[in-house]
Amino acid sequence: MRLAPPPPDVRLPWRPAHAGLLRALAFATAQVAGHERAVSLALSADAPGAIDLPEGAPNAMDAAQLRAAGPLYFAAELEAAGLLRCGELVAGLFASGAITQPLGPVAQSINTFWRGRRDRLQPGEREAIFNRVVEQPHFDRLMMALCRAIVAQADNADDRGVRPDLREQTGLAVAAQSLAEFLAQRIDAMASIAVRDVIDTINAAIGFLRDRMLQSAFGTHSLWALIATASSSDGMTPGSATTVQSHADRGRAGQAVLAWLASNYQSRNVTLDPRAPADADLIMSAQRWLDATPLQPTQATPALTPSLPIAA
Template sequence: MRLAPPPPDVRLPWRPAHAGLLHALAFATSQVAGHERALAHALVFDPGAIDLPDGAPNAMDAAQLRAAGPLYFAAELEAAGLLRCAELVAGLFASGAINQPLGPVAQSINAFWRGRRDRLEAGEREAIFNRVVEPPHFERLMAALCRAIVAQADNADATGVRPDLREHVGLAVSAQALAEFLAQRVDAMASIAVRDIIDTINQAIGFLRDRMLQVAFGTHSLWALVATASSSDGMTAGSATAAQRHAERGRAGQSVLAWLAANYQSTSLALDPRNAEDMELIMSAQRWLDSAPLASARLAPGAMPPLPIAA
């Protein structure tokens, strides 16, 4: 009697921890590079763009809007406490308070500490974020745009797209309003700072997601470590989830703002839910709407809570 051969091995694609966060960070980096190229092009080939009246669409507006998405993503990570956690960890490492061996990640932490004088401080980042995504005006305009995008979800069936004139006009008006708002607030300082901020976040995530570092602080995930650093009495219930929700909200908002930067001057903003890219945009807008505004307990620069270390 011959036995049947064993079934083939099931191969699951490898997915790194925090893949969504890393993808959003890579997307932010590419958006910053596109912003820098578009800004240089606008200054060289459209020097009169700066002198046009407020609200008039021009090449400079398009270049500035490319930076809005990464800045919003960074603002939500700042609210989550990511960079504050990185600065705390680096400070403790430099003071010799971390006794456990960390392996190769120690080099990254040391480099982050040594570069502390060359990057923006927390107060400077906060000022830029408050100017670009000024509350409550940004939230109101962003919510209007996301609702207009989500309204496009039911405008198609098996027979094709059925455009709704009222929803079409509403989407165009909402996009124009938010684009004009952001184009006036992504100023020269924000344009320069966005590269520094995204690079700093990239450095911070590079060592904060290391498992040996997390174990040294008695945690088992990136967001648990961030939450521990944000709490003066250690880990509090739900704080890791709140930090992660800030990151998810930033990811969704960045996707919507990237679409806005690429399409706000288009004469036709109708979305086709049957198109994969349009459907992903609609889902991002819905995710942003579903994530209620999170009150972030921001510490004043220099007010660093103690971070417990596992023995």
């Protein structure tokens, strides 16, 4: 009696840790590049189709500046999560010799991050930019109206096609225009220049903070736990990996919505088709943003602040 051959091995595609965060970071980098190209074109005297528009009319610079809104919001949420603060703290501890465990190749990345600390925006400068662009509570109110208008389009299609609702179309157009005008007034030249520096800094910090050997040196097992531990140690936010991840998820979802806004804010007849993959992704991003609970950092009492553990 012959036995049947064993079934073939099941091969699962490799998925890196924090794949969603890395995709959002790559998308932010691409958005920044598009923003820089659009600004350059808008400033060029030879821009094709350049005409004089009446005061207050949407122009090429408005569209160019709005391209920076998504990456800036994404960065603002990661800043609120404590990611860059954690990166700077870890780099400082490494430079001082407080981290005694061998870290392998990631040590070079940490050293490079530390040496470049004077060449990038400082925490206070980043905070000033974020507070201006994502001014609360006005931004959240306008963003919530836009996300609700987007989600309302989810049931406007059936097997026979899209069934536009005039009231929902108008509401979406008004919400998009309101948020676009709000952001266009706040993304000034400084924010436009700073967005590249901020995204590059986040990219560098994530590059070493997600290293397993570094996380083990601090007694943690994930990027979110490491950031939460570092945030607790400097007295800024309660240590909660869930809180940190919620900020990151909200930033990812908001960035996707704002990227759509930058391309569609001038449209008066916006119809989303839930059956189309791109529109379905937009609707899901809007719903994820609505589902995320706004999280505000609180000042912890120094006497109750736990110390940052480092394995010897």
